[in-house]
Amino acid sequence: MRGPRALTTRRTTSISPESYGLRLNGPVPLLMLIAPSLNRVYAGEAPRLAAAELAVTAGVEVEPVVIAGVDYLRIDAEADQRLLATVAVQSAKLGLYEDVAGLLRPIELAKVDLLDEDLVTIPKYPGKTNEQLTRLLLNVTLSQVALPPGPRAILDPLCGRATTLLQAWRLGHDAAGIEADEKAVEAFAAYLKTYLRRKRLKHSAEMTPVRREGKSLGKRFDAEVSLDGRSLSMGIFTGDTRQSGKLWGKRRFDAIVTDAPYGIVHGSVSDVRGGGRDRSASALLADAIPVWAGQLRTGGALGMSWNTLSTPRERVAELLASAGLTVRDDGPWRHFSHRVDSSVHRDVIVAVREV
Ligand SMILES: C[S@@+](CC[C@H](N)C(=O)[O-])C[C@H]1O[C@@H](n2cnc3c(N)ncnc32)[C@H](O)[C@@H]1O
Structure with missing residues (x-):
């Protein structure tokens, strides 16, 4: 694992995942998979920018990490409704996982865009x-x-x-x-x-x-x-x-x-x-x-x-x-x-x- 120090801003209000029908294993870290194509855009700096975007928009602690050679953002926060909605619109997101003792379990994100990419x-x-x-x-x-x-x-x-x-x-x-x-x-x-x-x-x-x-x-x-x-x-x-x-x-x-x-x-x-x-x-x-x-x-x-x-x-x-x-x-x-x-x-x- 590597990465600059964690980025911190204000915390979000917590809303229970059960209230919107999600069965999550929390409290475990979340991992947002970063779209690899972004490194073309940001000359290899995509993880740092994606971490700053998520830290600012979700108000949570975010750390860029590399797992088996792949870039993720590690999020140490509860997977509440607001956080999942924020991850769903991130410019860099490819997917979201729960890190259950080293095994990655996918979390389905809402489709947010009204028009095709x-x-x-x-x-x-x-x-x-x-x-x-x-x-x-x-x-x-x-x-x-x-x-x-x-x-x-x-x-x-x-x-x-x-x-x-x-x-x-x-x-x-x-x-x-x-x-x-x-x-x-x-x-x-x-x-x-x-x-x-x-x-x-x-x-x-x-x-x-x-x-x-x-x-x-x-x-x-x-x-x-x-x-x-x-x-x-x-x-x-x-x-x-x-x-x-x-x-x-x-x-x-x-x-x-x-x-x-x-x-x-x-x-x-x-x-x-x-x-x-x-x-x-x-x-x-x-x-x-x-x-x-x-x-x-x-x-x-x-x-x-x-x-x-x-x-x-x-x-x-x-x-x-x-x-x-x-x-x-x-x-x-x-x-x-x-x-x-x-x-x-x-x-x-x-x-x-x-x-
Ligand atoms: C970096 S480009 C923006 C490109 C745009 N985001 C896009 O993806 O098509 C800046 C734009 O500002 C326009 N521009 C420059 N000076 C301007 C002015 N004084 N008033 C209005 N537009 C201007 C340029 O013609 C150019 O299209």
Whole structure:
């Protein structure tokens, strides 16, 4: 066995497994099997990131372990309903077991996704945010939303071809976005329409021009899908994210989740009016974070991944704090940074608008 020291945050309230019909052998440790494909995404650092995600979202002690050459997370907590529901949505989970004196007994996890995984895996394009990282970012951000339970309204203000919005839909949330690259929004709209039609899902989807005071402001894509008796909505504006407040008007969001430009594949559009494009993701974040913070409901959370080689973590934390948000910065929150390649070192940060 190996692994960094255990990650600790607050404990969950205990609910007896018997109350929902599970026969568990507890109290024994639980082992979450980590999807091996993740090591491609995180360059061998998947166990550490997965442990931080679970520690943050479940509020339990988690330790990465290797058993017979395979990566697991060891969880020393009671397998209550809330813990099992949290494990079921983890970005890295492949399965869950009870460790009964060295023998692994599988525990069936609930199927949580409303839409198939191929919704997010089919699109392939340069600059796409990895689907698992997007799910991790959504999970850790949503875990910090202090609002009554229920479907959330989630904004990705740099949405590209909508990986965040699709992952939000899969989890049963409403989604909204802004993207400067009109062609990317058009390509996404075409993809989504084809996908929903092919899967024979009841839906509507249309692209419309946006005009204010006689001036053209770009386009807007709106879609709705009906699933299991409820409908999920999605809306995307083309335009500069710094205009997000104007474009979305009075609408407030429960969570803002975004993967900021790395300054490599995508430059950040620093001067959309002049059509200029610079390489400074920092300048964009300095302008945009106060705008996004103003769109967050009280009790809401903002989660972001970005390239720390262009903007250090301390600077991002400072921008979030200056915008009136409280940054989650201790314990497992400091375990998300990882190398993507020689020009991208990615980190994850979450900040909340406290009640
Ligand atoms: C890292 S990519 C996000 C990719 C997205 N998560 C996906 O999987 O498709 C950042 C996106 O921000 C967009 N962008 C950069 N500057 C922008 C601005 N000022 N306003 C709106 N979008 C911008 C880029 O065009 C790019 O699509």
